Amino acid sequence: MLKIYNTLTGKKEPFEPITPKMVRMYVCGVTVYDYCHIGHARSALVFDVLRRYLEYSGYAVTFVKNFTDVDDKIIKRAHEQGVSCDAVTAKYIQAYHEDMGKLGIRAATEEPKATEHIADIIQLTEQLVTKGLAYVVDGDVYFEVSKYPEYGRLSKRRLEDLQAGARVDVDERKHHAMDFALWKSSKPGEPTWESPWGPGRPGWHIECSAMSIRHLGETFDIHGGGMDLIFPHHENEIAQSCGSTGKEFARYWVHNGFVQINKEKMSKSLGNFFTIREIFEKSEWPEAVMGEILRYFLLSTHYHGPLDFSDQALKEGKSALNGFYDLFNRLNESGQGTALGEQQLRARLAEAKQAFEVAMGDDLNTPVALAAFQTLRSEVNKLLSQGLSSEARKIARDEFQALGDTFGLFHKDLDSQWPFAMNSSASVTQNIINQSWSDQASYQGQSQTAKPFSAAVIASIDKQIEERTEARKRKDFSKADEIKKRLTEQGIIIEDKPDGTTRWKR
RNA sequence: GGCGCCGUACCCAAGUGGUAAGGGAGCAGUCUGCAAAACUGCGAUGCAGCGGUUCGAACCCGCUCGGCGCCUCCA
DSSP states (O other): OOEEEETTTTEEEEOOOSSTTEEEEEEEEEESSSOOBHHHHHHHHHHHHHHHHHHHTTOEEEEEEEEEOOSHHHHHHHHHHTSOHHHHHHHHHHHHHHHHHHTTOOOOSBOOBGGGGHHHHHHHHHHHHHTTSEEEETTEEEEOGGGOTTTTTTTTOOHHHHHHHOOSOOOTTSSSTTOEEEEEEOOTTSOOBOOTTSSEEEOSSHHHHHHHHHHHOSSEEEEEEEGGGIIIIIHHHHHHHHHHHSSOOEEEEEEEOOEEETTEEOOTTTTOOOBHHHHHHHOSSOHHHHHHHHHHHHTSSOTTSOEEOOHHHHHHHHHHHHHHHHHHHHHTSOOOOOHHHHHHHHHHHHHHHHHHHHHHHBTOOHHHHHHHHHHHHHHHHHHHHHOOOHHHHHHHHHHHHHHHGGGTOOOGGGGGGOOOSOSSSOOHHHHHHHHHHHTTGGGTTTTGGGSOOOHHHHHHHHHHHHHHHHHHHTTOHHHHHHHHHHHHHTTOEEEEOTTSOEEEEO
């Protein structure tokens, strides 16, 4: 049973879908006018994990995540760059898929675009005009918030309070300062579509109402997004959707907290703004490894709270994962064990699975779920030191992958290429910040250790290990240490096993 | 002015009424030719501060201090 915090009620509630065993969820994606930053990554990952956990729990999930591809910021960006809006949106949609793909975030069931739903948007707007909830002024259509008594329910605000805070120039033609545009007449050079009110384009919030209703129906289960969308975006979506259909819109509203830098919200003016691609580019770690580290980091705090991005946070994620992959490497080796050992292992695995499910069922408590993984790691290590058969090891490794899959962690593909030694040498954030100061000149060559070793290099290392093993057998420890020193300088870590053989890792 | 969040050990971070999870770092030990890894032990009588409610409070209430967010585009 999943309990989830619902912004609408301000409470943690048992999750019950409208249709048993089926979940329909909509998450606000991005407005595609720039590259995604680490905050977008958090939001995308949180809802990816929610979706995966629902699927893990046996639900069939229809997951819709939109692209807003018509908007003031896009138009501005297109003008700045002297290209079409289509060129801007196409570029950043592709970038979105690339960046989120590196983070292991699955594509949604449907990823609709606003521009593909203009007819739906016009229809929705017409309904609101007909019902008297919207009015037309000079080719613009505004939603009239004072005609919708429930306005402010989601964000717990009263219209009077909002009015007091309005300090931006108010359009004189609006009946109320908080009235917002459903449809805007377009100026020359802007994207435009024919409508009952003349040529124009959609307003800021209507596209999500149109797309969610089109793909999920008038009432659906979960609507998600970042905290900052609660007001005005989601508040307005509710007003438009409920106002138009007369029905309940989304039943559970789920919002993730911000990624911060030094306890402050990221912003370009503070220079503390990190895009996903910068982080991958400036990292010394291979892409798949960096993706794993970022996922571990992003899930190490409960989704509802703030999360500070820093090099230290990344290092802690890396250290934690080192422990898991160290264990996985040992699980991948063959070994002998007892029936009792295997029995105990199965018990520990069952406990971990249970702990994982309890944690996730409690409002997606990913930090506690990770703690359950850590506990399991420790328990398996103990059993391993007592001896586990090859079969038992495989069972354990498979279970780690099965449980980790909800988080996109512990993929077997990474076992053989996990870089243990590269722990702390470089600063990702400094690399990014320094780049803007010094044009990236000083950070070349840093990724040499990130590339997988070639077969020739591996053969060479194996040969040296063999020489060292021979030397150790002869008790020629000075020779053995000399070889070890040489390997250490290449970033190779040596581990001598009790049976006299040696494993190595980087 | 209005709405809201946060303050738990050196660091990160769970816990929202029943006697402080987990990780990282550190220290000590076992193992090891040395190491690495693993394992074992140590580590908050205490949860920003002060009052209150309660048999019992990190959790509830009040006040104070400190940090932050939203009310305008924003994940």
